[in-house]
Amino acid sequence: MPGGREAHGAGSVPPGAPQGRRVLLLHGLWMPRACMAWHARRLRRAGFRPELFGYDTVGGGPARAVPELVEALCEPADIVAHSLGGLIAVRALEREPDLPVGRVVCLGTPLRGSAAATGIAQLPVLRRFLGRSAGLLRRGCLAWEGDAELGMVAGDSGRGLGRFFGNFEGPSDGTVAIAETRVPGLADHIVLPTSHSGMLLSRPVSRQIIAFLRTGRFDHGQSTPAVP
Numbered sequence: 155m156p157g158g159r160e161a162h163g164a165g166s167v168p169p170g171a172p173q174g175r176r177v178l179l180l181h182g183l184w185m186p187r188a189c190m191a192w193h194a195r196r197l198r199r200a201g202f203r204p205e206l207f208g209y210d211t212v213g214g215g216p217a218r219a220v221p222e223l224v225e226a227l228c229e230p231a232d233i234v235a236h237s238l239g240g241l242i243a244v245r246a247l248e249r250e251p252d253l254p255v256g257r258v259v260c261l262g263t264p265l266r267g268s269a270a271a272t273g274i275a276q277l278p279v280l281r282r283f284l285g286r287s288a289g290l291l292r293r294g295c296l297a298w299e300g301d302a303e304l305g306m307v308a309g310d311s312g313r314g315l316g317r318f319f320g321n322f323e324g325p326s327d328g329t330v331a332i333a334e335t336r337v338p339g340l341a342d343h344i345v346l347p348t349s350h351s352g353m354l355l356s357r358p359v360s361r362q363i364i365a366f367l368r369t370g371r372f373d374h375g376q377s378t379p380a381v382p
Contacts, residue, residue: 174203175232177367180223182237182262183211183287189354193234196360202367205231211238215286220245230254232367236261236353237330240306241290247300257303257341257370259363261353262327264334265306267294269323298339305366307359308335309348327353344372 177197179190187208194204207226209219223246233255235243240263247253264271271284271291284291298304309327323333329350336343348356365373 174201175367176203176205176230177232177234178205178207178223178226180207180209180233180235180239180242181211182235182239183284183291185211185236190234190236192355193360193363197234197364197367200364202232202364209242211287212284213286215288216242216245216290217286220249224250224253227253227255230256232256233258234261234363234367235259235263237263237350238287238291239263240265241294244295244298244300244304245290247302248295251300255302257305257367259366260304260306260335261359261363262309262330262335262350263306264291264330265294265298265337266334267292268330268334270329294334295337297337300339303341303366303370304339305342305370305372306335306340306344307353307362307372308332308343308345309350309353310345311347311349311352342366342371344374 179194181187181189187206190206194206197204207223209222219242223242227246231254233243235258240258240260243258244265247255247258268291271288308330310325310332311327323331325332327348327350332345344362346356346358346362348359353359362372365371
């Protein structure tokens, strides 16, 4: 999978928008960067300036993706990251704490480590499919201590193959347990009725992303303005 950035969409910024704030979107394991295009379109309509960031999740893993992301973040930006992408973003900000990143929205990211990835890694026939991202997925991070505001959207639909490999603690999105998405230091956390992959095409998720990028908090009253 080719890495790098791709500007998404063009055109003028709508009146009252957040001044065309740049937002990098990171995909998760085994996914192409195009899987974040739906959210990128919604962000552009809301006045942001989205860019799709691609990286090799299996062959390259964090050893290659983190330096590439650090380079992409030399200009001010916020981040929206699905699953493994959130761990890549956190690692980049831990490595370079002075990067000009204001807010990060993680979507179903196993910040505490992934039970599903641990289960897959114990099966020799499947272990190789995690590639060089296996260690990061299994370990996660202990806490968030960076300056950027970090928000987490978790799902509780329970639909997904991950539940067959991981011994989840409580509800999950089918791939990542809600408990795996919670670490100390989060600015906010919200649970929505969606699956892990369903987050990529969810209007409620999109509204919460936009709410957090604008305010640093999710709208727990579900009263975020409609996005075209």
